[in-house]
Amino acid sequence: MGGLDEAFIQAPEHRPKTNLADSGDFAFSDEIPTIDLSSLKDPDCDKTAIATEIAEACERWGFFQVINHGLPFDLRRWVEKAAADFFDLPMVEKRRVKRDAVNPMGYHDEEHTKNVRDWKEVFDFFLQDSTIAPATPEPEDTELIKLTNQWPQSPSDFREICQEYAREVEKLAFKLLELISISLGLPGDRFTGYFKEQTSFLRFNHYPPCPNPDLALGVGRHKDGGALTVLAQDTVGGLQVGRRSDGRWISVKPIPDALIINIGNCMQVWTNDKYWSAEHRVVVNTSKERFSIPFFFFPSHETSIEPLEELISEENPPCYKRYNWGKFFVSRNRSDYKKLQVENIQIDHFKA
Ligand code: OGA
Ligand code: NI
Numbered sequence: 001m002g003g004l005d006e007a008f009i010q011a012p013e014h015r016p017k018t019n020l021a022d023s024g025d026f027a028f029s030d031e032i033p034t035i036d037l038s039s040l041k042d043p044d045c046d047k048t049a050i051a052t053e054i055a056e057a058c059e060r061w062g063f064f065q066v067i068n069h070g071l072p073f074d075l076r077r078w079v080e081k082a083a084a085d086f087f088d089l090p091m092v093e094k095r096r097v098k099r100d101a102v103n104p105m106g107y108h109d110e111e112h113t114k115n116v117r118d119w120k121e122v123f124d125f126f127l128q129d130s131t132i133a134p135a136t137p138e139p140e141d142t143e144l145i146k147l148t149n150q151w152p153q154s155p156s157d158f159r160e161i162c163q164e165y166a167r168e169v170e171k172l173a174f175k176l177l178e179l180i181s182i183s184l185g186l187p188g189d190r191f192t193g194y195f196k197e198q199t200s201f202l203r204f205n206h207y208p209p210c211p212n213p214d215l216a217l218g219v220g221r222h223k224d225g226g227a228l229t230v231l232a233q234d235t236v237g238g239l240q241v242g243r244r245s246d247g248r249w250i251s252v253k254p255i256p257d258a259l260i261i262n263i264g265n266c267m268q269v270w271t272n273d274k275y276w277s278a279e280h281r282v283v284v285n286t287s288k289e290r291f292s293i294p295f296f297f298f299p300s301h302e303t304s305i306e307p308l309e310e311l312i313s314e315e316n317p318p319c320y321k322r323y324n325w326g327k328f329f330v331s332r333n334r335s336d337y338k339k340l341q342v343e344n345i346q347i348d349h350f351k352a
Contacts, residue, residue: 218282301326
């Protein structure tokens, strides 16, 4: 197996197709919609045209890109540089801020998705320092804990840049939440209350070149758990989305300075399956490292996730039973679940 640690090896049915005769898996596609947000610069603009585009994208794909989104380009360059400089540090430095069994934030290079190791290293930090979450995934346990960020000594301006980027990406996430709400025929602030003590976090992903990109994945197939994700990726490419209509893997075309938005599990449940939380994964390659920065927009721990009353009816009964966000979040984050020979928690477990 050419020296690749077997922990990284995907089951045959999950390996990317690298056969040149079928380059379908790697050819960049234009199919995923790109939405121009420039009209939002006018505070009095009519948001319904954008909301209509968003509705279509969320139903068909659960993924879209946004351009002219208002996130400052300079800040994006700085945060990309800070992330690259951090990953460039000697391993002993990175391990000083390693996540542990209690605190899921910090550096981590042993993440497993569905029990197979990902070909990546990550650095995570909460938007809110500190963030309140349940102490354990056990349903009966009501204890809460305060989780805090871990910051490296260098780069020296790392923390400041991270926090500034986080504030800007949060603003955009709230704008998108409003547009999604409008797209569902609901008041613009319908979801806002769920985010008062949000558990959102940012992640820096680094995917090094991989000797066996045909056997491993940068991130194995998964769905994001929260409300939505705002992802900044570089121009290398590698993100693939499972098409809702037939499950085929579609490679997202990198558009410089665009941001990728995807619907998470909470939004799929709130909309009773109208909007789609797509499965996605990251393929790696032998020559180019890749960086990406997702912002996972997550509700407050106490939020009950269930189909919205306004969106259900006799003809459209709820597809999901209610669940608690905090317990879902903690269960997903358990650093030991990789050792459990079970799948991690999925919304399908709450199907009515
Ligand atoms: C993730 C993810 C995609 C990417 O971190 O959840 O899906 O392109 N990342 O890095
Ligand atoms: Ni993801």
